[in-house]
Amino acid sequence: MLRYAAVDVGSNAVRLLIADISKQDGEYKYKKNTLIRVPLRLGDDAFLDKHISEKKTGDLIKTMQAFKHLMDVYHVSEYLACATSAMREASNGLDIVQQIQEQANLKLEIIEGQREANIIYANHIEADLDDSKTYLYIDVGGGSTELSVFVKGVPEASRSFNIGTIRMLDNQDKEETWDEMREWVKEHTKQYKHLAAIGTGGNINKLFRMSEEKEGAPMSLQKLNALYNKLTSYSLKERINVLGLNTDRADVIIPACEIYLTLMKWTGIKQIYVPKVGMADGIIKLLIEEKLD
The missing domain is CATH 3.30.420.40 (ATPase, nucleotide binding domain)
Known part of the structure; x- marks a missing residue:
């Protein structure tokens, strides 16, 4: 073997x-x-x-x-x-x-x-998805977010931004980095209609499981927003004890949610596909x- x-x-x-x-x-x-x-x-x-x-x-x-x-x-x-x-x-x-x-x-x-972005995309998730759609691929980590725009299954542009869950918890994310990310996303997605998102990383996997969506089905922006509101209504302790989240997931899941929601709102994306793969x-x-x- x-x-x-x-x-x-x-x-x-x-x-x-x-x-x-x-x-x-x-x-x-x-x-x-x-x-x-x-x-x-x-x-x-x-x-x-x-x-x-x-x-x-x-x-x-x-x-x-x-x-x-x-x-x-x-x-x-x-x-x-x-x-x-x-x-x-x-x-x-x-x-x-x-x-x-x-x-x-x-x-x-x-x-x-x-290179991190290229490794994540080696998963070729887009191959299983609708060719006629354009996808914004979002991978959220502790220190950075990797973004890529896939058009007809081909990555047209990709970039890594120093915005991540641990960085946000430590207040080390910079406003200018957010602005840069916003500009980049707008610039590379504005000409496309019917945009959908692909999300990878431990947090979005967990959010998808919590959404109880069918495997392979996308999660809606509405559902993600509802999950975010639910999670933020609990204290850290309650997220661990009541919702049963791991201690090292219970804090980072909130900033992760914020990154996905922000990117979807900036681009008007209504659905995110969550294949269970990562780095x-x-x-x-x-x-x-x-x-x-």
């Missing part, structure tokens, strides 16, 4: 996805075997202090050691490990990469926003494309 692994070192959580690769009808497919998520919140250090603390560095190294052991036990033949926004901004990011190489024997790559899935797809196709 061919096994690949993806490591996604995000600003909120760190993930390991181990996938089984098989060939069906001449095409390579993957099946998720194991997914582990560790909420390290590297963004808290990176966005406030521009430096990842010794404690968080230690936790990250231990996590990478554990991931490497699991990859060995599962006999993973290829892996790609990527770090995004928090590590991009930490002044000691490269030093941490070096320590991970030495102590966990794992090669971690700090990637630029554009880690994109990495697996990329590995298949690079190694097998």
Whole structure:
């Protein structure tokens, strides 16, 4: 059995996805075997202090050691490990990469926003959707939001903005970045009618599950707005105890909701499709494309 692994070192959580690769009808497919998520919140250090603390560095190294052991036990033949926004901004990011190489024997790559967007789009979600529509692809992370405009299944424009859930919770999102994002979105979507959104990331997945929509069906702006109002009517404690949200999801889900709602309102988009994929899935797809196709 061919096994690949993806490591996604995000600003909120760190993930390991181990996938089984098989060939069906001449095409390579993957099946998720194991997914582990560790909420390290590297963004808290990176966005406030521009430096990842010794404690968080230690936790990250231990996590990478554990991931490497699991990859060995599962006999993973290829892996790609990527770090995004928090590590991009930490002044000691490269030093941490070096320590991970030495102590966990794992090669971690700090990637630029554009490469992050390309990896997320390696999922080719647009292939399953209506070709006649134009889509605004929105991926919301802890430190950045990746946007892309798909016209007839082809990405016409894409850009990464330093607006993310952890950044907003820490009040490190800048008004000019919001203005820039608004300008960019207006500029690249104004000529299209019948726009729909595609949303990826842990928060929109959770919101979609809470909406109880049928899988594959889009979630309406109205429903997302109603969920937002419901969530904000509860305190953080109640979101954990009453709504049953994980502690590391209960706070970030609100700013995530705000980002999706804002983008949909700016563009007049009424529906958002939520495929259950993210950065880690994109990495697996990329590995298949690079190694097998």
